[in-house]
Amino acid sequence: NAGVTQTPKFQVLKTGQSMTLQCAQDMNHEYMSWYRQDPGMGLRLIHYSVGAGITDQGEVPNGYNVSRSTTEDFPLRLLSAAPSQTSVYFCASSYGPGGYGYTFGSGTRLTVV
Amino acid sequence: KNEVEQSPQNLTAQEGEFITINCSYSVGISALHWLQQHPGGGIVSLFMLSSGKKKHGRLIATINIQEKHSSLHITASHPRDSAVYICAYRRGNEKLTFGTGTRLTIIP
Numbered sequence: 349n350a351g352v353t354q355t356p357k358f359q360v361l362k363t364g365q366s367m368t369l370q371c372a373q374d375m376n377h378e379y380m381s382w383y384r385q386d387p388g389m390g391l392r393l394i395h396y397s398v399g400a401g402i403t404d405q406g407e408v409p410n411g412y413n414v415s416r417s418t419t420e421d422f423p424l425r426l427l428s429a430a431p432s433q434t435s436v437y438f439c440a441s442s443y444g445p446g447g448y449g450y451t452f453g454s455g456t457r458l459t460v461v
Numbered sequence: 462k463n464e465v466e467q468s469p470q471n472l473t474a475q476e477g478e479f480i481t482i483n484c485s486y487s488v489g490i491s492a493l494h495w496l497q498q499h500p501g502g503g504i505v506s507l508f509m510l511s512s513g514k515k516k517h518g519r520l521i522a523t524i525n526i527q528e529k530h531s532s533l534h535i536t537a538s539h540p541r542d543s544a545v546y547i548c549a550y551r552r553g554n555e556k557l558t559f560g561t562g563t564r565l566t567i568i569p
Contacts (some may be wrong), residue, residue, distance in 0.1 A: 381556070390465065390547070406556065424523030440505060444554070450494065452504040 354453025361429040369424040371439030380422040382434040429460045465560035480535040484548035498545040
């Protein structure tokens with residue numbers, strides 16, 4: 349089925365470990381983004397990309413890296429996990445930053461201990 | 462203070478009731494989105510609207526640009542409508558700004 353595939357669904361990390369959250373879409377969307385969702389707060393933008401080879405920071409980029417080597421893939425890397433990065437992460441894609449055709453991945457629940 | 466205010470934060474209703482969820486914002490916007498997040502966590506886009514009203518099945522979304530207010534209505538509510546409903550706005554080509562959501566529970 350067409351959509352956004354996000355893996356893993358759950359992950360537990362120890363403080364200081366690194367990991368990569370994978371995100372792939374097959375809708376030829378130019379715009380891809382990563383959000384984190386924390387209790388009592390709206391979705392917050394971590395990083396986004398307007399096309400292959402182009403990435404930029406969102407509201408809360410510290411501690412995360414992204415790359416966009418292809419239109420389809422937009423991985424999020426945690427460089428050195430901290431307990432403050434415990435959250436639910438969502439990848440999303442759309443035809444543009446304004447959200448037309450907005451499609452979300454199923455989410456990754458990350459716990460950093 | 463969140464730039465997008467949703468009310469109520471939590472809503473419990475009986476099956477069949479008419480549901481209204483409200484979203485208010487304080488800036489001029491280009492479009493407003495309504496999203497649904499199911500208990501399993503997945504998020505689905507329901508509507509994107511910039512004026513007037515849109516309808517999809519039992520869901521109706523309205524927006525009043527002058528009053529900076531949008532509502533999501535659910536007619537003949539059903540337990541499967543239980544979810545968190547999130548509104549988000551866009552200004553120009555900027556990214557979306559999200560509300561914190563309204564948790565809806567429909568009791569059989």
